[in-house]
Amino acid sequence: MRVLIGGEDELAVSLAEVLMQDHDVTVLAPSSMRGSSLDRLDVEVRWGSCSSSTALQSANVDQAEFFIACTPADERNLVAAAAAKRLGAKQAICFLRRHEVQANEREAERLALSLGIDQVILPAERLAREILRIVMVPGALDVVAFEGGRVRLVRKEIPEGSHLTTGTLREIGVPQGVVLVTCRRDEELFIPKGDTRFRPGDQVTAMGDQKGINKFMTRFLGDRQRRDLRRATVVGGGVVGLTVAKGLESAGWTVKVVESNERRANEIAQQLKSMVLHGDGTDLELLAEEHIGEDPVLIAVTSRDEVNLLVSLLAKQEGVPRIITRADRMTNERLFEKVGIDVVRSAQGAAIHSVLRKISRSRDEPIAELEHGDLKVLRLPVREDFPPTPLAQMRAPVFAIVGAVSRGGNVLIPQGDTVIEAGDTLLTICTAEDEEEARNFFSNFSGASAD
Template identity: 30%
Template sequence: MYVIIVGAGEVGRSIAANLEDAHDVVIIDRDAEVIEELTYSLDVLTIHGDGTDLERLREAGLEQAGLVIACTDNDETNAVVCGAAKAATDVFTIARVRRRTLLETWQGSQGAFGVDFMVCTDLLTAQTIFRISGLPGAHDVDTFAGGLVRMAEFDIPVDSPIADRTVSEADYYDSLTFAALFRDDEMIVTRGDTVIRGGDRIVVIGSPDSINDFADEVTATPDDAEEVVIVGASEIGFQAAREFEEHGFRPRLIEQDHDRAREVAESLPNTMVMESDATNTQFLAREHVGEADVVVAALDSDEKNLLVSLLADRLGVDRTVAVIETVEYAELFETVGIDVAINPREETAEEIVRFTRTDHTEQVAMLEHDRAEVIEIEVGVDSVLVGRNIADATNDLPAGVVIGAISRGGEHITPRGSTAVQPGDHVIIFVDAAVLDEVVNLI
């Protein structure tokens, strides 16, 4: 596919890096220095200019493009880019926005702004915060097959019941597949004799009930996030509180700015909004923030979110979740004790990338900063899996692949060596990013 990306920030770069091997990619950006740097770091065509300019889009190859992705940091610019592209061609357009109100306007008027698909960064991030907060010990959680299948990534404590056991010994959960381990800088695709070590990060795929059972056993945190405190009424903080409200929670939200605190209090009837500085330890102690199950740091800077998370951890909070804008900080945050670091731009890139795959790819989840992916694919009649049991069929797949689950007619099937895949099945697969395109073509 010929893809034009407007905006070479973290989202644009992440998408381009994911697509460069299998697609023809052109990036447009106003920053000449950024364009020059990308020329040497990625195998893409770069153009210095304004993506809202139709002539610049034509220079980028608009007439032959199958997809235009507008992912600058300005919502209005992204809408204009899509409108300009749509006015000249019938190309599929994707716009990244931060404001949920713009998303709701687009949803209420099909085809508005010339946008075929709109991705709301803040809403995606809030939804991720909710999913992860509800599963003890999880670093990443995604759902597949309409909620029938779940993927989750957990740290294994040294005193976990499955530490120092082989996958075969630990595999006593219903409807669960052990997909991979991340150990230091190494990625290990699991086999029956793979030994799980304390300190490993493990990826499991299975039914929601089995994932919950696994989480309860391997982690020492409470079963549910009943007491939730959100620090910062940023748009992400506001949307996260709204997400918790919609699922029956009554979160507390701390916001220092008087006008913003009053505004969100009026919009969130089931959220207790407290006007205070969240770095005030006396306030935190007085309000018993240390007794919370989860504290979400959603302030306007990475440094503030790190500070608040460390304070919450020191007070005894069971779990800390911090929003980070700089993806390079994610590993640092988790190294110093933050339980989960969520990068809004990574969440956005993940959502957009699935539109660039084959028509059969239904869902995509990126792991460990795109070292691997879990994907959902509808199996066609020509798939290498069809008509054979999995043990035989996987011999024709490259190393680095695990079939984690199968959805057939609304039924969850746990794949085993003797399981046969049928046309129309949805398979959920863990894939090493290095062989992703080959695997998608074969399946």
């Protein structure tokens, strides 16, 4: 698939780096980016402004299946995406990064529709929604929804004393409607089997329907969200912080917001019921005075990675049990986790995942990436001449496991005796390096036993 990206900063580079693995990517960038990290990528680069019709035509925009406008200027992105669509791009995606044009995604979508643009992406709102999904599941390290929310994937560390550590997986069993798809133990990643014995500290990933996931979390991981634990401090009152605070308020949480800019603090105080503090989130005296160390959750979402990291480390030192941190540079996500931050998410990463999902709906592409791209979630259609076959007979020779089956508008969470039928769609988790072999296995499986 041919993808044309119009951008002029690190977001364009990161997007190109992800997409070039599976697509023919061209980047249209200003000459000021000559000698930048674009040079190390296996992509074609054309120099010029993405809002210029002449530059778009010279980059063969009419041959692009997707045009993505992701400069830092919202107006320029709108002009570029509308022009690209008019000049023949099959689909146009527009990033609105600064909230200069519209206040929320719904308003932005209406504006884009009027301009003929296929999709708008507000990275800050996407990041806020991602953080809220994780916060709402106690102790979760990752939460992703599929199939319109009917299937959820949750990753969590197994605590001391968990029932999961009392025997083998076969002996313990898990609730109906749940499949344990992966386990990470230190640096090792594996698919749990019947004889697997879990240990405290293992990070286990479960996929299932809402009822099954809830039962699994409460019965095996001790997660009953007590009302007195629904307290959080949000450091940073920008778009992300305000959206997160509003979402937590709506869910009945008690929230404190810390914002260093006095004018901004006064603005958001008018929009929230929560306490808004004007101050520096790295001020130890402020943290102590406001008893921030006593809150079960701290969410650091300022616009500066170094501030978020320092706030998070101070909160960890103060004994805050759960910390969620924003890192706008995707390269900082792994770094922050290595120094002990529980959950790290970036607006850049949330936006790129949105692009991947959009492209996956038009082609047979991964619908999600997990653990910084180490794992992929695939939606694999079962061919029409496929003979009914128990899933237990479809054991792939690579790291791949079916976590859910979509059939005739319904979703099944499979067990070993679940029979896979022609026309089904398999939600399959595999490692990035095994993606091609996993696709080939499930596409070419003949119905005979894989043993």
